[in-house]
Amino acid sequence: MAESPLNLEQTGVASPTKQKRPKAFLRLLRYTGLKFIALLFAVTVGLYLTILVANMGGYVDEIMKGQIRERVALSVSMDPEMRNLTSGQRMEKINDLVELEIQRLNLDEPFITRSFQFLRDAMTLDLGRSQQLVSDTGSRDVRNIILERLPATLVMMTTSNFLLFFISLFFALYLSRHYGSFLDKMMIALSPTSSAPPWFYGIFLLLIFAAVLGVLPFGGMTSAPPPKETGAYILDVGRHLILPVAAWLMSGFFSSVYGWRTYFLIFSMEDYVELARAKGLSSREIERRYILRPTLPNIITTFALMLISLWQGAILTETIFNWPGLGRMLYRAVQTFDTPVIIGSTVIFAYLLAITVFLLDFVYAIVDPRVRVGSGGARS
């Protein structure tokens, strides 16, 4: 820390501490401010890119106009009241309806201006109304659409990820104590199995338990119709949850355990741990003080990032298990060219991520005394 020692001579012994505090505070403020601006910039650019891609630079507008014309022409030709009109009048009617629809969707404005409108709305979390998708309650509010699917995704992702996280941590700690044992070697041997994503194991699980054995359902969140009583409903969802969670665990478990175990082992090889053991500290004590403490920043980071990815949902896993979650909704939004929904979910995700990254810096400072926020210039 390049603190100017000259202050000492000028103002006496007591002052350096006093002067250090406002200076450190200012530095902290400056660092925070810069970080905030950087993240805001990242969010803006990221969102704008998403908007551009979600519209293919305006190309999607053309697709939508074409679709509108097709739809209107079809409905007009099938409408019995229109039969009496001459073809000229019908053409006029079609054009009027098409104009109306285009105006409803704001397609008459050039794409560039609309893109900035999208951006402004997105940044202020004014998610607007969807173009095609409708929530189960009939609402077109993007917020409602997203909120409706959110619980389903959260249920599945929270269960899977939390289980994975804590079980692998627990196992990794156990393994780092029993290094070299048979279980350890098994774990290492099995960790390449994590190269396969959860949906891959999902297919096998469905094959075995749903198709061949028939004990677990093929997919969906509840049976049809869902049970009315709360207790039975919870059990039903739980039964449908077994396979997706199992698939998630199978895919992530071994490499997760291996990663944490290796990480813990690196710390448990330190000299001070040897000393602690020689002193006669219990394993639990050693674990808590000497291993968990230094690894905590990493654990917290992983946990925080996991929390964010939670709600985005895993599109593939939800597809294979027919789970009514956000991932599937996003996919359908893309298929129906429903831009507001795509941007809505991306914006929330972006904000959550940015906030987490921002907060993590402070958490680091609290948990790891080696890192002082704002000290020095570039941190790698």
Added chain:
Amino acid sequence: MKRFFQNIKQYPSAIFGSALILLLIALAIYTVITIPYDEAISQWRGGENVREEVPRTARPSYINWFTTKDLPHTRVLDTAAPVDGVEKEEVELAENLKDFNIAFTFDYTFDGFPQEMQIIMTSEFDEKAPFATITWIKPDGTEIDLGDIVLKPSERFRFQDQKLVQELGGLSPEIGLFAEPGTDPVEVQKGTYELHVDTIVFEDDATFDAKFIQFGQVHGLAGTDHRRRDLSLALLWGTPIALSFGLLAALGTTFTTMFIAAVGVWFGGVVDEIIQRLTEINLLLPFLPFLIMIGTFYSRSIWTMLGVVILLSIFGASIKNYRAIFLQIKESQYIEAARSYGAGNWRIITRYLIPRIIPILIPSLVSAIPTYVFLEASLAVLGLGDPVLPTWGKIINDAQMNGALYNGNYYWVLQPAAFLMITGLGFALIGFALDRIFNPKLREV
């Protein structure tokens, strides 16, 4: 190099992994040579004629090794390509009146019933359509009249008459015509069967040929799908595609990321800041939705997907790791020496920084390959695969769309899944061992 091989011998899992990968590579090379790309594509898309004699969703032949029941293969008896059991007699009854007597004789000793049966009758005539009478004779002598038809130039008889079904006691013709009467559940009557097609033509120079196809329940090395395509084609051709995609994506991403990190670290300042910003932005972008959007709106071609995947991955999280290592290297003595003798920036980057990081790059490169292989399969399962190419993911997608698991066609899903698993496992095992070799810190643990 020798030391490298000595090192790798320590890890039996890596040797196993390498064996798997070498097998796959050999398969890929063999496929590309024996079935050229154009031919593969045309066979995969195929028209009517390409797959006329192939059964729909048939199991692979090796199933017969595992079941007690002997499931039937496809049998084709064609008057245009006569073999034993195909007899064609041409009898002149009068002026402009000819009778073609065709008899198909065959032994049926399978335990299972054919999936489908068709008789394709082709005739050449000017005006007067021929008249055909079809009779079926079972081994026990029962004669079943299958019908009389006035023929079109190309006529396909599908054994699907309702009257026929009634006559057979409600059994579907493929089963009824082979059934041993009085058995429940229905069993096959084994023996010699005969199918007679007697056609009368009303012109002197008219011709007539018949092809009798018995579609089996098993076909080929890997079975078939809902569009009568031999799955072995897709499984074989999926290998080079998956391997190339994985390799190209992994190479492209890893080397580009490393290069960007090197540039950022070396030039520092504004360049570094820009790269940091770009990394942050990239972190916020949703990867899979982007791919889905570009696939849906723009193009599903595999090259486009490859390009976008690489583009979205180069500013990934691994940049931080490379930066850390480069920062360390940057301070070393020989860099300082290079700078003092006046080496240009690019020279230092390419000659000194990058070669030092390559040993660390290699394990992550190898470990990344299965990720990309599965990514391509994921896209295909979502329905965004290349519409033309036969890939493993496409097979799984087709299987899902046609309810393979529901209908008990497990082979349809299991075979491509097995290939994916082998690929993933092979590369992951090698990558694992490489990681231990190149990162001495990990070796201790």
